[in-house]
Amino acid sequence: MKSKTSLFNWTVFRKDITRFFPVWAIYTAIWMISLSNLGNFGTAFVASDMANSIPGSALVSAFYAPLVCMLLFGDMYQKRICNGIHAMPVSRTTLFFSHTAAALCFYIVPNTLVALVQLVYLGRYWYISFYWLLGTTLIYICFLGISLLCAFCTGKRFAMAVSYILVLSFSSIVYALFTSLYQPLLYGIRIREDLFAVLSPVASLANPLYVNVFLEDLGSRWTASVQIVSSDWLIMCIWAAVGIAAGAAALLLYRRRHLESAGSLITVKFLRPVFLVLYVLLFVMAFRIFDSIPAMLISLILGYFTGLMLLNRSRHVFSGKAWAGLGLFVGVIALSLVLTAVDVLGVTRWVPKPEDVKLVRLSSSSYIEYLVAEPFYMDDEVVTLRDPQDISNAISLHKFAKGDGRSSSGKTIAFSIEYTLNNGDVRRRYYDIPVHSPEGQLFGQYLSRPEVLFGKDPEGFLAQASVTELNGHSLTPQEQETVKQLLLADCEAGYMAQDYAFRGSSSSFRLTLKQGNLTVMIQVYDLRSSLYQWIVQNGYSQRPNK
Amino acid sequence: MLELKNITKKFGDFTALQDLSLTVPKCAVYGLVGPNGAGKSTAIRCALGVYRPDSGSITLEGAPVFENPAAKSRIASIPDDVFYFPSATPAEMRAFYRALYPRFDDTLYQELQDVFRLDQKMQLRRFSKGMQKQAAFHLAICCRPDMLILDEPVDGLDPVMRRQVMSIILSDVAERGTSVLVSSHNLRELEDICDHVGIMDHGKMLLQRSLADMQGNTVKLQLVGEAPEGLNILHQSSAGRLQTFVVRGTAQEVAEKAQAAGLSYYDVLPLSLEEIFIYELGGVNYEVKNIIV
Numbered sequence: 023m024k025s026k027t028s029l030f031n032w033t034v035f036r037k038d039i040t041r042f043f044p045v046w047a048i049y050t051a052i053w054m055i056s057l058s059n060l061g062n063f064g065t066a067f068v069a070s071d072m073a074n075s076i077p078g079s080a081l082v083s084a085f086y087a088p089l090v091c092m093l094l095f096g097d098m099y100q101k102r103i104c105n106g107i108h109a110m111p112v113s114r115t116t117l118f119f120s121h122t123a124a125a126l127c128f129y130i131v132p133n134t135l136v137a138l139v140q141l142v143y144l145g146r147y148w149y150i151s152f153y154w155l156l157g158t159t160l161i162y163i164c165f166l167g168i169s170l171l172c173a174f175c176t177g178k179r180f181a182m183a184v185s186y187i188l189v190l191s192f193s194s195i196v197y198a199l200f201t202s203l204y205q206p207l208l209y210g211i212r213i214r215e216d217l218f219a220v221l222s223p224v225a226s227l228a229n230p231l232y233v234n235v236f237l238e239d240l241g242s243r244w245t246a247s248v249q250i251v252s253s254d255w256l257i258m259c260i261w262a263a264v265g266i267a268a269g270a271a272a273l274l275l276y277r278r279r280h281l282e283s284a285g286s287l288i289t290v291k292f293l294r295p296v297f298l299v300l301y302v303l304l305f306v307m308a309f310r311i312f313d314s315i316p317a318m319l320i321s322l323i324l325g326y327f328t329g330l331m332l333l334n335r336s337r338h339v340f341s342g343k344a345w346a347g348l349g350l351f352v353g354v355i356a357l358s359l360v361l362t363a364v365d366v367l368g369v370t371r372w373v374p375k376p377e378d379v380k381l382v383r384l385s386s387s388s389y390i391e392y393l394v395a396e397p398f399y400m401d402d403e404v405v406t407l408r409d410p411q412d413i414s415n416a417i418s419l420h421k422f423a424k425g426d427g428r429s430s431s432g433k434t435i436a437f438s439i440e441y442t443l444n445n446g447d448v449r450r451r452y453y454d455i456p457v458h459s460p461e462g463q464l465f466g467q468y469l470s471r472p473e474v475l476f477g478k479d480p481e482g483f484l485a486q487a488s489v490t491e492l493n494g495h496s497l498t499p500q501e502q503e504t505v506k507q508l509l510l511a512d513c514e515a516g517y518m519a520q521d522y523a524f525r526g527s528s529s530s531f532r533l534t535l536k537q538g539n540l541t542v543m544i545q546v547y548d549l550r551s552s553l554y555q556w557i558v559q560n561g562y563s564q565r566p567n568k
Numbered sequence: 569m570l571e572l573k574n575i576t577k578k579f580g581d582f583t584a585l586q587d588l589s590l591t592v593p594k595c596a597v598y599g600l601v602g603p604n605g606a607g608k609s610t611a612i613r614c615a616l617g618v619y620r621p622d623s624g625s626i627t628l629e630g631a632p633v634f635e636n637p638a639a640k641s642r643i644a645s646i647p648d649d650v651f652y653f654p655s656a657t658p659a660e661m662r663a664f665y666r667a668l669y670p671r672f673d674d675t676l677y678q679e680l681q682d683v684f685r686l687d688q689k690m691q692l693r694r695f696s697k698g699m700q701k702q703a704a705f706h707l708a709i710c711c712r713p714d715m716l717i718l719d720e721p722v723d724g725l726d727p728v729m730r731r732q733v734m735s736i737i738l739s740d741v742a743e744r745g746t747s748v749l750v751s752s753h754n755l756r757e758l759e760d761i762c763d764h765v766g767i768m769d770h771g772k773m774l775l776q777r778s779l780a781d782m783q784g785n786t787v788k789l790q791l792v793g794e795a796p797e798g799l800n801i802l803h804q805s806s807a808g809r810l811q812t813f814v815v816r817g818t819a820q821e822v823a824e825k826a827q828a829a830g831l832s833y834y835d836v837l838p839l840s841l842e843e844i845f846i847y848e849l850g851g852v853n854y855e856v857k858n859i860i861v
Contacts, residue, residue: 028637033667041653106651109616110668111641277635281618282579 029119031112038124042093049086050132057139065145066237066246072140072150073233073248076157080165080227083129083158087165088172088186090128094121095173099182104284118273122170129162147246153233157255160262161227167265168223170272174279175293177286188300193221199303203355207362209370210424210451212438223261230254287332294333301329302351326351372449373420374441382407382416383440384468386521404440405468415464422461423453430456435523437465457523466524467516475513475520475544484510487537493557494532494565501560505533508553509544517551520544531557569594570633570715570749575614575624577607577771584610585621586771592715592749592764597741599762600751601845607771608751609648612719615749616645628715641670644713648720650704652692658703659688662710671712680706683732697724705733709740716740718750722757734761759841767845775845782844787822788837789813796829802847814839814847 039046063071097103107117137155141148172186188195197218205213219225234249275290283289288297305325309317326348330339365371385404407416420439435457440450455462472480489502497505512518530547531554546554557563570592577585585607592598602608613619615626617633617640626632631639652661666672681688684706692700701724708716716737722730738761740746752758758765766776786802790812795801799822803814815822819836826834839847 031668033664037653037664102647102649102651103653105613105616105618105647108618109613109640109643109645109647111637112668113635113637116637280620 028113028116030123031116031120034112034117034120035124038094038121039127042090042128045090045093046128046132049128050135053132053136054139057136057143063143064244065143065147066235066244068140068143069147069150069246069248070235070237072144072154073231073235076154076161076232077228077230079158080161080224083162083165084190084224086129087125087162088169088183090125091166091169091173092179092182094125095170096179098173098279098281099177099179099284101282101284104281108281114276114279115273118276122166122269125166126163129166130159133158147248150233150235150248153250157232157258160258164223164227164258164261164265167268167272171268171275174272174275175288175290177283177289181287185297190222190224193218193225195300195304195307196221198307202307203359204362207359209428210453211370212450212452223264226257227261230257232258287335298326298329298333299351301332302326305329322352323348370424373417373424374443374449376410376414376417378443378445379413379417380408380442380444382413383442384416384419384465385438385440386435386465386469386519386523405471405474407468412468419455419461419465420451420453422459423451423455427453427455427459427461430459433457433523435462435465435521463516466519466521469519469521469524470513470516472510472513475518476542480510480513483537483540483542484535487535487542489533490536490541491534492531493562495562504556505553506535508551508556509533512546512548512551512553515551517548517554518544518546524548529563531563569629570615570747571625571627572611572615573625573627575611575621575626577610577614577619577621584771585614588624588768588771588773590615590766590773590776592747594747595741595745596764597738597748597750597762598764598766599758600749600766600768601753601755601758602751602768603753605770606753606768608753608768609719610771611768612645612647612717612749612751615717616640616643641668642714643717644669644708644711644715645717646701646704646708646719646721648723650700652700652703654693655691657689657691658686658706661692661703661707662688665707665711669711673710673712676712677706677710680709680736683736698726698729701725702729702733705736709736712744714746716746716748718748720752721750737761755842755845765841779841782841783838784818786814786816786839786844786847787819788839788843789815789822789826789834790837791826791831791834793831793833794829796825796831798825814843 097107108114112120133155137151140151140154144151168189169182169186172189173182176182176185197213197215200213205211230253231251232254234251236247236249238245238247279289288294302322302325305328306318306321309321327339327344330344331337383404383406407413416439423437423439433456434454436452436454438450438452440448442448455465457463457466468474472484476483484506487506489497489505492505509518525545525547526549528547528549530545533544533546533553535542535544546557548554570590572588572590575585575588575590576583588607588611590598590600590611600608600611610619614621615633617626617635620634626634628639628642633639633643653664656664662677666674684702686695686699686703686706692703695703701721705721718737722733725733737746737748741748750758750762762779764776764778765782767774789795789799790810792809792811795804795811795813799813800816801813802816805812819838823834823836826836
C-alpha cells in the first residue's frame, strides 16, 4: 500500500497563500503605488523605465526571495511544527513542490498584475511588459533556487540568512582571500576581480540591460527604439538554470534530511567543514585590520573555535580532535602559501621565448583615461606589438621588470604585458618599472605611438580631424595643420605618452581634436617635443582671458 | 498492526534507539513505558514517519510508514508538544485536517464539540496547555485513524477530562477496532487502559508482553509458616508472622504447591502492573522508581 507520488497538495498551497497573505499583499501594494503616477509620462518613458527596472529587480529578488523562502519553509526550523507537519499524510516531495509553487506565486502573481496594469501605459510598446514579466521572473527563479538550497542546508532562520549572504558574497570572499593572502606572493600576476564577479548572481544580474530603450526627441513627442540584448538574456537564463539546479539540490537535501536537525546551524554533515572554513576565513579577514602575524594567528584560532562552538552548540569544543583539526587547517594554509611563495608551478618565473609569441599588448594602468572621450578609446589604450624586434623588446622589458627593475627606486610606472602565444594561450602580467630607466623610456615610446593615441588609422584620423582647442585657444586652419603634423612627428619620436608617470613638473597644454562624434584630448607636456616648443613660441602657452 | 523491527536511531554519537522491536496488534492498546530519556518519543516519531531510522523497518499493515502518505493518512497522533499553525483557530485547523485526512469525520467533530467545549474562533495559542491538548484530541479522533499514536497524552488535562478522553479512545477501540500506541513514564496512568505493555530503557526494549500474560505468570503468595519447596521466588518480605512472596507461576500451580505443603494459612493474589515491573525488572540495572511515581 504505497501511495502514488503526488507533487502538489492544494491544501498546503492554499494554507501558504492565506497564512502569509500580508507579505505578497504588501509587495503588490508597493508596486501599485509606484505605478499610480505613470500616466503622467509618455509611453516611451514608461517603456524606458520598465526596461531599466528589469536589472533593478535583481536587488528586489535578492531580498524578497529569501524572505519568502524563510516564511514558507520556516516550519523546518522549529522542532514542534516540523514534527507535526511531517507526521501528516503529505510527502516531503509534495510539501516541497507545494511550498515552492506558493513561493513562485508570491512573486509572479503580483508581477503579472503589475505587467497587466502597465499595458495601459505602454501603448504600442506593450511587449515591453511581456519582457519585463519574463525577465523579472527568471531573475526571481535564480534567487529563489539559491534561497531554497540555503534553507535546506541550515536548521535555523538566522543560519539560513547568513548562509544566503555567504553564498551571494562567496565570490567576493574568495577574491578577498586570494588578493590578501596569495596576491602578495604572486609577483606580476593580478587576480582579476571580474572573473570572480561572474560567480556573483547579484553582480551578474543587476548590471546587464536586457532591454535597451533609446529615447528620441521628435519635437512634439518622444519616441523609443527598443533593442533586445540577447547576450544579456542568455546570462539571465543561465542564472535561472542555476536557480533551478539549486532548487533541485534543495529537494534532494530535503528528501535526505534528518528532521531532528531542526534548530541546528548546519544540517548537512559534509557542509559543516565548508561552513567552518568560510567562517574562519571571514574571521581572519575581519582581523586583517591589525595587520600582524600574531593577530592573524589569534584570529584564526578564535575563528576556528567559535565556529566549532556555533556548529556544536556547545562551549566544550577544546578536544584533542579539535586541536588536530586546527593544526590541519593551519598546515594546509601554510603549505599552500609556501608552495605559492616558492612558485612550484613556475607561474611567476615564466617568461616566454620570443619564437613562441604571436603578439604582445602593452598597456599602462595609469593612462590618462579621463582625458579621452568615449567611445573612441574605450579599448584602445593598448600598444599591440607584432614585429619580432618589438616582441623581443617587450620580453626584455618583462625580464627587467622581474629582475633589476623590481628593486629599483624612484618614480615608477605600472604596466601590463599580455602575450598571445602561437598556441592561442593568452597570458598577462603586471609590473612596475622605473620611469627613467632605459626600459621605462622604451615603454614610454611605445605608449606614444600614433595608433595608441588615434586608433588603428592615425593618419586618416588626423587628416579628417579638426583641432578644436589648444590650451583654450582656437586655431586657424593653417595652424591646425601645423599642429597635426608636429603632433604626428612627436608621437613617432616618443614624446606623447599619455601617462601621468611620464609627465614632469613643467606645464602641460591640452589639445582637443574632433572628428565627427569622436573627441580626443591630449596633454602636451614633454619639453623636447616640437609641438610643445611651437606652443610656447606662438604664445599659446598662456590660457586666454575670458 | 504497527510493527517496528530492529530500529536503530542515532543522533550524532548518541544512540537513541538500539535494535528496538515493537508490535502493536490490531485493536490493542499498547502502553510504551520508560523513564525520561528512554527513547519513547524517538520511537514514536519514528513510528509516525517523522524521523528516518538508521536501520530497521516500520510498517503499518505491511506498508512502510516513512514518506508514505497513504499509510500516514491512517495514523493520527498527539505529540507531547502539540502543533498548530501560529494564529490558527480550532476551526481553521479542522479545515486543514479535513483537507489532509481523507477519513476526517465532520459529523463526529460536531458531536464532540459537546465534550471539548472549545471556542472555535479563538486562536489556539491563547488556549491553556490543557485546552490545546483537548483540541488535539478532538482533531485526532475525528481523523478516524486505524492507528492512534499518543505521546504523553494526558499531560495538562484535568482528571475529569482525562477520563473523558480515555473513554472516547477506548470506545473507538471497541467500536472501530482502532489500535493505540500510548507512551508514558507513569505506569499507573496506563494500567487501566492498556492490554499490551512494552518497557524501554536506554533506547532498548526491556520487556514486551500482554498484560494478561504478565499477570497470569506472576502471583503474590501470602502465608504463615515456611515457604513450600520448588517455588520460583522473585521477592520475599515479611510483616510479623505473615510472609509475602512474589512467585513466578500461575495462581493454580502456586496454590497447589502451598496446599501440598500443608500450610495453616496461605492466599494467592494477583499483582498490580506496578508490582510486576518491579519484580520482573528487579535484576536489571533499571531505575524502577522512575516509572512508578
